[in-house]
Amino acid sequence: MNKEELKQKVHEFPDAPGIYIMRNGDGDEIYIGKAVSLTKRTASYFRPCTSMEKKTMVLMDHVRDIDYVRTDSEVEALLLESRLIKDIKPRYNIDLKWGERYPYLAVIKTDDFPRVEITRDAGAAEPADQREILFKERFTGVKELRKGIHVLQRIFRFRTCRLVIYAADRKRNYARPCLLYHIKRCTAPCAARISEQAYRDDINRFISFLNGGKEDVCSALEKEMRTASEEQRYEDAARLRDEITLLKHISDDGGLPEYDPGAVPLIAPEESLVLLQKELGLPYTPAKIEGVDISHTGGRQHTGSIVTFLNGMPYTPGYRRFRIKGNTNGGDADMIHEVVSRRISGLIRDEEDLPDIMLVDGGRDQVQAAFSVFREYGFSGDVYALGIAKKNESLYIPGRKDPLSLPKTSPALKLLRYVRDEAHRFARLYHTLLRKKEFER
DSSP states (O other): OOOHHHHHHHSSOOOSSSSEEEEEEEEEEEEEEEEEEEHHHHHHHGSSSGGGGGHHHHHHHHHOOEEEEOOHHHHHHHHHHHHHHHHOOOOHHHTTTTOOOOOOOEEEEEESSEEEEEEEEGGGGSSSGGGEEEEEOOOSOOHHHHHHHHHHHHOOOOOOOOOOTTOOOOOGGGGGOHHHHHHTOOOOOOGGOOOHHHHHHHHHHHHHHHHOOOHHHHHOOOOOOOOHHHOHHHHHHHHHHHHHHHHHHHHOOOOOOOOOOSSSSHHHHHHHHHHHHHTTTTTSSEEEEEEEEEEEEEEEEEEEEEEEEEEEOGGGGOOOOOOOOHHHHHHHHHHHHHHHHHHHHHHHHHTTTSSEEEEEEHHHHHHHHHHHHHHTOTTTTTEEEEEEEEETEEEEEOOSSSSOOOOOOHHHHHHHHHHHHHHHHHHHHHHHHHHHHHHOO
């Protein structure tokens, strides 16, 4: 086919996710790509040459036919692309896309509970005598891979942390699960919330799905769910039911949500959290930090905001906005008390986890206002209230006479500033929207 014929052909492709296969005049596959929308992605190859990269122009000079395989979702397109490139080795994927810098997805067993990891070199994760690679696949882009893991972790609830976990370790019975457990993205083997066999079953189903066996996985899950229900293991049956629902839901929406950094914790934020634990003398590493900020102009349009950080990174589904309803004459302290009280009340109502640290933009009076809320609810020993001053960025802690000063270069202080600045940005945004609405009226 010539270019005009190809252009007409791809316009008939579906507006759906899938992979497309480009062939040369001999019928050989020379390039395989994935797409959110097959028709839009393939049509982009027929733009004017001036808007194309040189390598794409070289590829298109050799293309004589294009076919497609539709998938139920972006996730499956991502996996199918990887498998086909691995099996077929199209010339232009190898030359143009698949360099050494591209990532692997690996399922690695170093203890009784295998973990899932994105790595540049899956063979270098641990010493060979301590490591068993249960699955390893190369992908063409780390951003898309992280998005895919974000979706699949909601279904199979595998762990991504580097903890060493053994089933016989009795300390697991007293461990506290991280936030990924509470937002249903991990089954918390670290805290004995799942048996070794049940976790391994989930990992095996995950690997089967990665290898293209979605229908087999759904059938196996339904069978296991029925068995669990008949044996009155209702908790197991409910977990399996949720996995089936989510797995089928991939087909319904066909898409991927925005990447949530909480899904695959990053190393630098983790180091900052460990250092923050040390500096504050906390009994555990803070997994959930929330920041509070108050915004108003000239005594009008008083607003507050809460931002949530999981594992040291923003978690936007946890962001909340508040219009101040109570007394505004008492200054920021009274408004902080109202916002924190409404936030804690909402978390209790929705049965969500309390933050480990509640960070307030302000000094002694402001942080005391937040702390008084925790005392009223009986959580003064569960939530750590902390204030950060604007002027010198000293940290104010309830019950401590003098503020705590950390070095300006401290990663722990940088993380707290990040939370404070994000809360301020979010509060100002809400305040601006309210002012705009008032102006439009």
